Amino acid sequence: MSRSTLYVIKEITSSFLFISIIVTSIAWLSQALRYLDLFTSENVAASDYFFYIILLIPKIANITIPISLFISIIYILNRMREDSELLIYWSAGRSNRNILLKPILIFSSFLFILQLVLTIIVIPSSSLELRNKITDIRSGGVDYNILKEKKFISPVKNLTIFIQDIKSEKFSGLLIQDDKNQLKPITYIAEKGEFKKIDNKSYLVLLNGFMQILNKENGEISEIQFEFYELDLTPYYEKGIKDIYPDEMSSKDLIMKIMNNKNDTEEFAVFQNRLINPIYIFILAILPLITFKMVRKPDSKWTLPIIFISMIALFIKFFEITMSNMLITKNDLVYFNYFFPIVLIMIILVILYTEKNVYHRFRSFI
Numbered sequence: 001m002s003r004s005t006l007y008v009i010k011e012i013t014s015s016f017l018f019i020s021i022i023v024t025s026i027a028w029l030s031q032a033l034r035y036l037d038l039f040t041s042e043n044v045a046a047s048d049y050f051f052y053i054i055l056l057i058p059k060i061a062n063i064t065i066p067i068s069l070f071i072s073i074i075y076i077l078n079r080m081r082e083d084s085e086l087l088i089y090w091s092a093g094r095s096n097r098n099i100l101l102k103p104i105l106i107f108s109s110f111l112f113i114l115q116l117v118l119t120i121i122v123i124p125s126s127s128l129e130l131r132n133k134i135t136d137i138r139s140g141g142v143d144y145n146i147l148k149e150k151k152f153i154s155p156v157k158n159l160t161i162f163i164q165d166i167k168s169e170k171f172s173g174l175l176i177q178d179d180k181n182q183l184k185p186i187t188y189i190a191e192k193g194e195f196k197k198i199d200n201k202s203y204l205v206l207l208n209g210f211m212q213i214l215n216k217e218n219g220e221i222s223e224i225q226f227e228f229y230e231l232d233l234t235p236y237y238e239k240g241i242k243d244i245y246p247d248e249m250s251s252k253d254l255i256m257k258i259m260n261n262k263n264d265t266e267e268f269a270v271f272q273n274r275l276i277n278p279i280y281i282f283i284l285a286i287l288p289l290i291t292f293k294m295v296r297k298p299d300s301k302w303t304l305p306i307i308f309i310s311m312i313a314l315f316i317k318f319f320e321i322t323m324s325n326m327l328i329t330k331n332d333l334v335y336f337n338y339f340f341p342i343v344l345i346m347i348i349l350v351i352l353y354t355e356k357n358v359y360h361r362f363r364s365f366i
Contacts, residue, residue: 008103020068055130070284108285115278128248202233246270269327
């Protein structure tokens with residue numbers, strides 16, 4: 001591998017890492033803030049919330065990697081042109097494709113493998129874990145970390161807890177409203193209490209208090225005093241996910257179902273899209289090189305060519321998403337979905353290897 005190839009790869013890598021970190025962070029932050037109210041209302045501990053938003057990263061990165069690569073290559077091409085680095089290679093008789101195409105293909109091949117790993121292995125696993133985490137949060141009872149002083153919280157459905165004072169895991173001044181039985185809601189009032197967790201089940205041990213039971217059918221209120229009462233805070237519905245969506249299924253399971261003809265149209269489409277979508281990264285990687293075919297000379301302005309190429313990239317990304325969705329209902333399109341990105345790559349390479357300048361065609365088009 002020549003020094004010039006290593007140099008271009010190094011430049012693309014540094015700009016890609018910088019841009020991808022920024023773009024991925026912005027997208028990740030927007031998703032994290034989007035679910036902040038949900039987790040606040042569920043009174044989730046901070047550790048659970050951060051674990052949840054970390055699981056969002058693989059899916060977001062899979063979207064931002066091709067976009068970041070396209071932007072980074074546009075940036076590097078423009079910088080090398082403005083710094084007259086390309087003129088040095090041109091004076092040595094080397095064309096743009098010889099200078100840039102090889103390192104771009106090498107780097108995009110690495111990202112292609114990375115995307116395959118994400119789509120085939122990481123994203124299905126993280127998506128399933130993500131939904132399991134949400135289910136666990138909503139069915140895992142009360143954790144000590146979410147109990148607050150002088151604040152009404154509802155850690156599970158139909159249960160509200162108020163605590164006047166908290167010292168370690170011991171409380172004073174407790175008011176608990178249990179509406180699990182809509183016809184007979186129960187109100188617990190206790191002077192003191194203590195939090196316990198046994199076998200992944202949460203309990204509140206109430207001391208010196210009473211409970212009021214309202215019978216809504218006849219309007220009567222019954223009161224029971226107690227010195228010691230153990231209140232189970234674990235919800236009464238089963239944990240875990242019974243139904244797994246196709247995008248959460250492992251690729252191995254999807255392959256087995258497809259081979260045994262036990263798959264539905266969505267499962268077939270999901271597996272094929274995991275293989276097809278990473279191919280588009282090669283298109284977005286080599287597409288910026290067409291800008292060199294749209295200008296007459298090195299010092300020409302790049303504004304219109306870059307805008308034109310960016311519009312094409314946007315259309316290709318939109319087409320990729322559209323065809324992925326259409327494949328769910330029409331599995332017969334699978335061959336076209338493979339065929340289109342490969343043919344498009346070949347068309348771009350043919351354009352790059354033609355000696356004729358396409359400036360006039362670009363001018364006539366706009």
